[in-house]
Amino acid sequence: MNLTEKLIELRRKSGLTQQELAEAVNVSRQAVSRWEMGDALPSTENLRYLSGLYHVSFDYLLNDSATEPEAPPKEAARSLPWKWIALLLAGALLLTAAFWWVSSVHRAKEDEGKPIPIEDLEQKRIAPEDEEDGFSLEDL
Numbered sequence: 001m002n003l004t005e006k007l008i009e010l011r012r013k014s015g016l017t018q019q020e021l022a023e024a025v026n027v028s029r030q031a032v033s034r035w036e037m038g039d040a041l042p043s044t045e046n047l048r049y050l051s052g053l054y055h056v057s058f059d060y061l062l063n064d065s066a067t068e069p070e071a072p073p074k075e076a077a078r079s080l081p082w083k084w085i086a087l088l089l090a091g092a093l094l095l096t097a098a099f100w101w102v103s104s105v106h107r108a109k110e111d112e113g114k115p116i117p118i119e120d121l122e123q124k125r126i127a128p129e130d131e132e133d134g135f136s137l138e139d140l
Helices: 003-013 018-025 029-037 044-054 058-062 075-111
Strands: none
Touching: 003 029, 003 044, 003 058, 018 029, 018 044, 044 058
């Protein structure tokens, strides 16, 4: 099967019209028609796009002796673990923040209404250089 036959078969299996394919690839409908008639060849960029669109390898499109579409190498599958790791880290961060917030609210409710020990209160001492308006601690 040659390239033109493959392009027709893949487009039909995908349920696309020539116009819909043209809009997806960002070419004219006439360009798609010329590809399918064998009057013109798609550019390398368009072949790469078609390969991804139809989920076939680039080699399948160009190799006339290839009879069955081979799945293209999935770059997304290689990057998938990183997406999962990022998603898991974001989830862990979210759970940690939620736990911290709940525990701080719970602690605040527990401490509400309890007397504060005198040892925990800070005493403010006034140094002699902090005296204002001529008053001193000795005047008291």
